Amino acid sequence: MARKGTVGRALRLAAGWALTLAGLVLIPVPILPGFVLLIPGLALLCAESRFIRRGLRRLREHWLLRRAMREAEKAGLRIDEDPDDEDPPEERDEPPSAPPSGRP
Numbered sequence: 001m002a003r004k005g006t007v008g009r010a011l012r013l014a015a016g017w018a019l020t021l022a023g024l025v026l027i028p029v030p031i032l033p034g035f036v037l038l039i040p041g042l043a044l045l046c047a048e049s050r051f052i053r054r055g056l057r058r059l060r061e062h063w064l065l066r067r068a069m070r071e072a073e074k075a076g077l078r079i080d081e082d083p084d085d086e087d088p089p090e091e092r093d094e095p096p097s098a099p100p101s102g103r104p
Helices: 004-026 035-048 050-074
Strands: none
Touching: 004 035, 035 050
16 A cells, blocks of 8 residues: 555646646646746646756756846956866967877
């Protein structure tokens, strides 16, 4: 026999997915805004699913980073998003070092 918590969790996950899918389908429909169903569905899924919680956190961080980049550009700052470990040799002040030889 299944535990009470397991059945409740399965019901919450099913309700969360149903509300989320209905909300996504109803977003373009003008009768009932899909966000009314989408937000509670995602809230239920976040409470029960670590995968959904992690995905929404990444989406939120990406959205906040993009917003911060737009605000920085409005203020006249240019931020390079590409991680550079080392500057290319043509941009350095010093000449590139020769590769090490195999002799001692």
